[in-house]
Amino acid sequence: MRIWIALLALAAPAAAFAAGPEHVSLASHVFVERVKPGPGGKPVTVREAPGIVTPGDRLIFELDYRNVGAEPATGFTITDPIPASVAFTGGESENALFSVDGGRSWGPLGSLRVAGPNGASRPATPADVTHVKWAFARPIPAGAAGSVSFRGVVK
Amino acid sequence: MRYQALGAESSAFVKNALLAAATAVSAAAFAAPAEAAGTAAGTTISNVATATYDLPGGGSGSVQSNVVTLKVDELIDVTVAWRDPSDVIGTAGATGQLLSFTITNGGNGNESYTLGTIANLGGDDFDPAIGAIVLDTNGNGAYDPGVDTVYVPGTNDPQLTPDQSVAVFVLSALPLAATDGNRGRAELTAVSKTGTGTPGTSFAGLGQGGGNAVIGATGGKGLADGFYKIQKASVAFLKSAAIADPFGGASQVPGSIITYTLAATVSGTGTLANLKITDSVPSGTSYKPGSLTLDGGALTDAADADPGSFAGTGIAVNLGNVASGATRTVTFKVKID
Numbered sequence: 001m002r003i004w005i006a007l008l009a010l011a012a013p014a015a016a017f018a019a020g021p022e023h024v025s026l027a028s029h030v031f032v033e034r035v036k037p038g039p040g041g042k043p044v045t046v047r048e049a050p051g052i053v054t055p056g057d058r059l060i061f062e063l064d065y066r067n068v069g070a071e072p073a074t075g076f077t078i079t080d081p082i083p084a085s086v087a088f089t090g091g092e093s094e095n096a097l098f099s100v101d102g103g104r105s106w107g108p109l110g111s112l113r114v115a116g117p118n119g120a121s122r123p124a125t126p127a128d129v130t131h132v133k134w135a136f137a138r139p140i141p142a143g144a145a146g147s148v149s150f151r152g153v154v155k
Numbered sequence: 156m157r158y159q160a161l162g163a164e165s166s167a168f169v170k171n172a173l174l175a176a177a178t179a180v181s182a183a184a185f186a187a188p189a190e191a192a193g194t195a196a197g198t199t200i201s202n203v204a205t206a207t208y209d210l211p212g213g214g215s216g217s218v219q220s221n222v223v224t225l226k227v228d229e230l231i232d233v234t235v236a237w238r239d240p241s242d243v244i245g246t247a248g249a250t251g252q253l254l255s256f257t258i259t260n261g262g263n264g265n266e267s268y269t270l271g272t273i274a275n276l277g278g279d280d281f282d283p284a285i286g287a288i289v290l291d292t293n294g295n296g297a298y299d300p301g302v303d304t305v306y307v308p309g310t311n312d313p314q315l316t317p318d319q320s321v322a323v324f325v326l327s328a329l330p331l332a333a334t335d336g337n338r339g340r341a342e343l344t345a346v347s348k349t350g351t352g353t354p355g356t357s358f359a360g361l362g363q364g365g366g367n368a369v370i371g372a373t374g375g376k377g378l379a380d381g382f383y384k385i386q387k388a389s390v391a392f393l394k395s396a397a398i399a400d401p402f403g404g405a406s407q408v409p410g411s412i413i414t415y416t417l418a419a420t421v422s423g424t425g426t427l428a429n430l431k432i433t434d435s436v437p438s439g440t441s442y443k444p445g446s447l448t449l450d451g452g453a454l455t456d457a458a459d460a461d462p463g464s465f466a467g468t469g470i471a472v473n474l475g476n477v478a479s480g481a482t483r484t485v486t487f488k489v490k491i492d
Contacts, residue, residue: 023208023210023216023218024206024208024216024218025218026204026205026206026218026219026220027220027221028202028203028204028220028221028222028223029223030202030223030225050225052228052357052367052369053200053225053226053227053228054193054227054228054229054230054263054369054371055192055193055194055227055230055263056193059200059225061202061223063204063220065206071211073208073209074208074209075207075208075209075215076206076207076208077206077207077208078204078205078206079204079205079206079207080202080203080204080205081203083200083201083202084200085194085198085200085227086200140208154193154194154200154227155193155194
């Protein structure tokens with residue numbers, strides 16, 4: 001069942017919100033955040049659909065979820081691996097957990113350490129993050145929807 | 156699988172509140188630590204997330220999001236730097252004088268460049284006559300005549316990978332009319348063959364890997380100026396005579412001794428090479444043997460290891476290389492017949 005749902009979602013990405021036959025749907029979006037001249041010459045930050053993307057560009061990854069089932073969804077989590085060419089820069093929605101070891105262990109970023117040479121370790125930095133995850137304590141009511149997001153920069 | 160809650164998630168379902176929170180954080184999140192070139196042009200960035208949840212009947216379900224893919228576009232940036240630590244010193248009329256530059260691909264894709272030079276710039280005293288641009292074909296950073304290749308536009312335009320540099324040499328002749336201390340400026344330009352423009356200009360589909368090409372901060376064109384400086388030394392020559400007659404006076408009578416002093420003063424900058432002082436013994440006088448001196452030190456009359464000699468009709472002193480600012484003084488004596 002689980003595999004079947006996953007395959008369906010992959011096969012029909014355009015129908016993102018319609019996926020997940022009776023439980024939950026998850027749609028992934030990415031935006032580029034740019035600083036542009038605004039009214040009166042003051043720079044304003046705008047988010048745009050990614051047209052041109054080059055190293056150093058700031059990306060916003062947004063995940064929209066919806067409980068499309070008839071029952072509240074309990075134990076709900078969203079997990080997103082950071083793409084290889086993207087450095088996580090924070091800006092995540094609240095209550096996120098992080099992994100700096102490919103998703104094996106999780107915690108608040110301040111609690112994580114990265115192994116260095118000679119058995120030493122150092123505190124993890126945002127650039128070390130390999131996965132970000134949100135775990136929801138309360139059930140998501142039927143029909144409810146929301147969104148989580150995080151930021152990264154193209155390496 | 157279940158996860159423990161972290162803090163209050165009262166706003167978890169309120170999309171606007173979440174976005175507002177994310178925006179508040181964003182101002183501090185823009186360090187943009189990109190490496191020099193960064194991710195190669197044409198690289199695909201894919202993002203897919205997974206949601207898991209409890210199934211009503213027990214166990215857990217999961218769903219994957221759609222896959223969002225981005226292709227990294229090619230950023231076009233090129234810099235040219237003049238490598239000589241200071242003005243390249245040359246003499247007026249010298250040919251094959253060398254300025255050294257480095258061209259660096261600051262973009263994230265392979266890029267070829269058209270090279271050019273400009274000599275008729277302001278802010279200098281003369282225009283170097285640029286003869287050739289030479290590529291450092293063997294990559295040793297030094298100009299090797301006959302080994303490094305002369306650049307021919309459209310034939311051997313240098314192609315550089317991201318972050319790669321190539322040394323380029325500009326060979327010029329310096330005008331004969333230039334005088335000491337004159338500076339001449341020469342500019343080397345490298346223009347991206349994909350295109351140039353104001354930063355942000357894009358060329359659809361022309362990027363490496365099939366994406367777009369985008370002009371970066373350098374405008375797709377790099378340039379740097381190098382300077383030549385003329386070093387020209389000149390010599391001023393002063394001859395004086397002092398007469399001593401046999402009676403303690405200064406009359407020109409037979410038997411009077413004339414002491415000639417020849418002072419050569421080099422001015423300007425640099426060095427005069429192989430400076431030689433010669434003078435002939437005036438008719439009606441005879442050279443006084445052993446009277447030749449250089450800077451107060453005696454020289455023998457024979458053509459030998461010391462720089463001075465007397466050869467029947469005149470004296471000669473080889474001063475060799477004399478640096479500017481130096482004065483060399485030669486004296487010799489003759490007796491009125």
